[in-house]
Amino acid sequence: MTQTKAESAAQPGARSWLSRTLQKLTADDRTVEAQELRSDAAIAGCSAVSACRKGQVVTVTGRIKSVVYTPRETVPTxxxxxxxxxxxxxxxxxxxxxxxxxxPGRRLTARGRFAAFEGRQVIYNPWYELSAG
Structure with missing residues (x-):
């Protein structure tokens, strides 16, 4: 038995697909990128940064937003x-x-112990893997 478009649109899965598509079309670029990155992290089996807690060994994946070299008196970082x-x-x-x-702009996966320093979430000397493209 075949379904019409109206019947398939009445199914819960079809509605969620339609609302996701409409949301993606009307959302700004940052929102779409954030959704894509969360989806990529879930597929890769990585932890969400928002769910990581101090002291855990975590694997996170995402996009590099900024890179800063800080010359210090003791150890450069x-x-x-x-x-x-x-x-x-x-x-x-x-x-x-x-x-x-x-x-900046590169995607990577990093693994290490999640910590907090001066109110920031950090991972020191992480193992990392750069993603292609």
């Missing part, structure tokens, strides 16, 4: 803000001035 759609975490590499491929 390279900091990258990683946004996953639910929140941001600062990835901090101690003793590094530059890491090839760590640049």
């Amino acid at each position: 390279l900091e990258a803000e990683l946004f996953d759609g639910s929140g941001s975490v600062t990835l901090v590499w101690l003793g590094r001035r530059r890491i090839p491929g760590i640049e």
Whole structure:
């Protein structure tokens, strides 16, 4: 038995697809990017930054929003803000001035112990994997 468009649209799954499509068409770019990043994280089995707690070893994935080199008197640091759609975490590499491929706009997956420093969420010296494209 075949269904008409009206019958299939009356099904709950069809409504959610239609409302998701309409929402995506009317949403601003940041909202769409955040939704895509949250979806990518869920598919990859990564934790959402907003769900991470201090002391946990976590794997997060997202897009690098900014990269800052901070020369310090003791140890230079390279900091990258990683946004996953639910929140941001600062990835901090101690003793590094530059890491090839760590640049704004790049997608990456990072693993390490989640911490808090000066009111920021951070992961120090994370293992990381750059995504293609």
